[in-house]
Amino acid sequence: MKVLVPVKRVVDFNVKVRVRPDGSGVDLQNVKMAMNPFDEIAVEEALRLREAGKASEIVVVSVGPAQAAETIRTGLAMGADRGILVKSDFSTEPLGVAKALRAVVEAEQPRLVILGKQAIDDDCNQTGQMLAALLGWPQATFASKLVIEGDAATVTREVDGGHETLALTLPAIVTTDLRLNEPRYASLPNIMKAKKKPIDEKTPEELGVDLTPRLKVLKVVEPKGQRSGTRVATVAELVDKLKNEAQVL
Amino acid sequence: MTTLLIAEHDNGSLKEPTARALTAALAIGGDVQVLVAGKDCGAAAAEAARLAGVTKVLHAESDALAHQLAEPLAALIVALAAPYDAIVAAATSTGKNTMPRVAALLDVMQVSDVTGVVAADTFERPIYAGNAIETVQSPEAKRVLTVRSSAFKAAEAGGAAAVEPVDAAAAVAAGSAFVGAEIARLERPELTSARIVVSGGRAFQSAENFRKYLEPLADKLGAAIGASRAAVDAGYAPNDYQVGQTGKVVAPDLYIACGISGAIQHLAGMKDAKVIVAINKDPDAPIFQVADYGLVGDVFTLLPEFEKAL
Ligand SMILES: Cc1cc2nc3c(=O)[nH]c(=O)nc-3n(C[C@H](O)[C@H](O)[C@H](O)COP(=O)(O)OP(=O)(O)OC[C@H]3O[C@@H](n4cnc5c(N)ncnc54)[C@H](O)[C@@H]3O)c2cc1C
Ligand SMILES: Nc1ncnc2c1ncn2[C@@H]1O[C@H](COP(=O)(O)O)[C@@H](O)[C@H]1O
Numbered sequence: 001m002k003v004l005v006p007v008k009r010v011v012d013f014n015v016k017v018r019v020r021p022d023g024s025g026v027d028l029q030n031v032k033m034a035m036n037p038f039d040e041i042a043v044e045e046a047l048r049l050r051e052a053g054k055a056s057e058i059v060v061v062s063v064g065p066a067q068a069a070e071t072i073r074t075g076l077a078m079g080a081d082r083g084i085l086v087k088s089d090f091s092t093e094p095l096g097v098a099k100a101l102r103a104v105v106e107a108e109q110p111r112l113v114i115l116g117k118q119a120i121d122d123d124c125n126q127t128g129q130m131l132a133a134l135l136g137w138p139q140a141t142f143a144s145k146l147v148i149e150g151d152a153a154t155v156t157r158e159v160d161g162g163h164e165t166l167a168l169t170l171p172a173i174v175t176t177d178l179r180l181n182e183p184r185y186a187s188l189p190n191i192m193k194a195k196k197k198p199i200d201e202k203t204p205e206e207l208g209v210d211l212t213p214r215l216k217v218l219k220v221v222e223p224k225g226q227r228s229g230t231r232v233a234t235v236a237e238l239v240d241k242l243k244n245e246a247q248v249l
Numbered sequence: 250m251t252t253l254l255i256a257e258h259d260n261g262s263l264k265e266p267t268a269r270a271l272t273a274a275l276a277i278g279g280d281v282q283v284l285v286a287g288k289d290c291g292a293a294a295a296e297a298a299r300l301a302g303v304t305k306v307l308h309a310e311s312d313a314l315a316h317q318l319a320e321p322l323a324a325l326i327v328a329l330a331a332p333y334d335a336i337v338a339a340a341t342s343t344g345k346n347t348m349p350r351v352a353a354l355l356d357v358m359q360v361s362d363v364t365g366v367v368a369a370d371t372f373e374r375p376i377y378a379g380n381a382i383e384t385v386q387s388p389e390a391k392r393v394l395t396v397r398s399s400a401f402k403a404a405e406a407g408g409a410a411a412v413e414p415v416d417a418a419a420a421v422a423a424g425s426a427f428v429g430a431e432i433a434r435l436e437r438p439e440l441t442s443a444r445i446v447v448s449g450g451r452a453f454q455s456a457e458n459f460r461k462y463l464e465p466l467a468d469k470l471g472a473a474i475g476a477s478r479a480a481v482d483a484g485y486a487p488n489d490y491q492v493g494q495t496g497k498v499v500a501p502d503l504y505i506a507c508g509i510s511g512a513i514q515h516l517a518g519m520k521d522a523k524v525i526v527a528i529n530k531d532p533d534a535p536i537f538q539v540a541d542y543g544l545v546g547d548v549f550t551l552l553p554e555f556e557k558a559l
Pocket of ligand 2: 036038092117119125128
């Protein structure tokens with residue numbers, strides 16, 4: 001079984017981004033970039049399926065600028081077999097990405113696509129669900145456990161009040177939540193080996209998709225809310241402030 | 250302008266995020282109709298009809314809708330979509346799961362996690378874990394939105410809309426089936442709507458301590474209990490307690506962060522609380538930068554004191 005794992009190049013999760021003073025966006029110059037953390041979990045899950053003899057080939061795919069090839073390399077260094085880069089000059093939107101991924105799925109015919117539940121830059125949480133809709137495939141989002149037996153996937157999902165379990169028939173879409181697994185680090189020999197693994201480049205035109213963003217970003221601002229940051233010395237002082245100053249008790 | 254609001258419910262009753270998302274839907278302007286789609290969900294439909302501002306409730310009944318699976322629910326919404334200019338749901342786990350599927354089937358780019366309605370086609374939403382707020386304009390003829398419920402007040406009761414049954418034939422199961430669920434029974438207020446939230450982090454060292462030190466305080470305050478991801482990962486608290494970028498987003502009147510360092514991913518879930526209290530033994534913990542009141546010290550001595558002082 002072939003598994004496809006879409007991976008996005010995003011600002012490293014440790015970076016606190018700054019908003020450009022002119023309100024045109026966030027400042028990404030000289031900022032550390034990395035694979036979206038949920039996508040590392042997706043790659044890890046695919047690797048575990050291969051190690052368990054359930055998956056035969058793992059293809060990582062990214063839609064983005066030339067530098068997204070580095071993100072694909074990260075996936076290859078973790079152990080994926082090959083990569084596909086769909087080059088885009090635009091900052092991507094889930095609908096466009098889902099359409100590009102549909103074209104890749106049609107060409108590659110995987111039985112399972114594992115995506116992250118959410119990219120930590122746009123925080124959209126849409127792409128996996130959209131891809132499932134475009135393909136007419138079933139979906140299991142926010143997965144914390146995945147079991148594959150033949151053509152059946154049993155997925156435990158994190159939902160608002162707790163967990164639920166779904167049975168899906170492959171081919172299907174799964175999106176990862178944080179507790180699905182703990183991704184491995186790439187070893188040095190594997191990083192070296194990854195340099196020789198192939199990355200196919202495609203253009204949106206070749207795939208017949210238009211990646212022009214639909215939504216128009218009018219402005220980007222810092223969130224409101226400066227805090228007084230008062231230090232209190234004792235519990236008694238805290239309770240007094242909460243009752244009399246903040247009036248929340 | 251007519252908006253279709255997708256109700257969040259458990260068949261038996263309507264969930265509070267519906268009333269909050271209704272406030273956002275009303276801010277868009279025009280008529281708001283509510284879809285209550287489920288199995289034996291008449292009671293939830295009747296509740297929706299009593300929300301002030303709702304002009305009509307569409308009530309869809311089908312076995313396939315019993316568990317709000319994305320495939321049948323999205324198919325039904327798309328079948329009903331023609332007359333509407335906007336389709337809105339709360340950004341709950343059901344809303345997040347279903348709405349992008351609806352959007353893609355309608356060939357629409359969704360606007361996720363709306364925190365402000367600027368105009369019928371223009372919305373504010375947080376990006377980068379809430380470190381920036383973007384204003385986006387949607388050119389789509391049909392706008393598909395999810396709404397961050399903590400950003401909107403719940404609409405009041407007082408309405409008397411008609412409930413109209415709708416054909417649910419479009420809601421067909423497709424490749425996924427419900428096997429089971431483990432949903433926690435809450436003895437305290439629900440995290441996303443509680444007026445006060447007491448949250449614990451890695452500091453507690455065990456599930457036993459987490460309960461022993463946080464529950465009495467939460468009980469005294471009538472508060473919900475939340476947790477950092479570190480506390481959830483370590484097994485001190487269940488996963489649905491997680492507050493943050495990838496957990497629940499809360500905006501209570503009072504948020505008390507106990508033994509939580511204040512990673513940006515955690516702040517993303519609570520920094521819109523009206524008043525924030527931080528209790529941490531490290532005077533340099535980043536949580537103090539977002540706190541209104543900071544108390545430096547050990548949670549194991551301070552929390553029992555706090556509880557007694559109330
Ligand atoms: C993609 C991604 C998504 C994430 N999403 C979330 C999310 O949604 N929510 C979330 O919370 N995290 C999230 N995280 C994790 C986040 O980065 C932090 O690791 C986590 O919030 C840390 O939890 P903590 O503050 O409890 O633990 P720590 O950072 O270990 O902090 C423990 C704090 O307790 C204090 N302390 C220790 N003992 C005591 C004591 N006895 N008394 C008083 N204080 C004490 C310490 O000084 C310290 O400040 C995410 C991470 C990633 C990569
Ligand atoms: N440009 C992209 N290239 C590859 N995968 C992507 C891209 N954008 C989003 N994805 C995938 O879709 C998931 C959800 O992203 P989003 O819907 O933007 O929150 C990510 O975790 C990735 O797995």
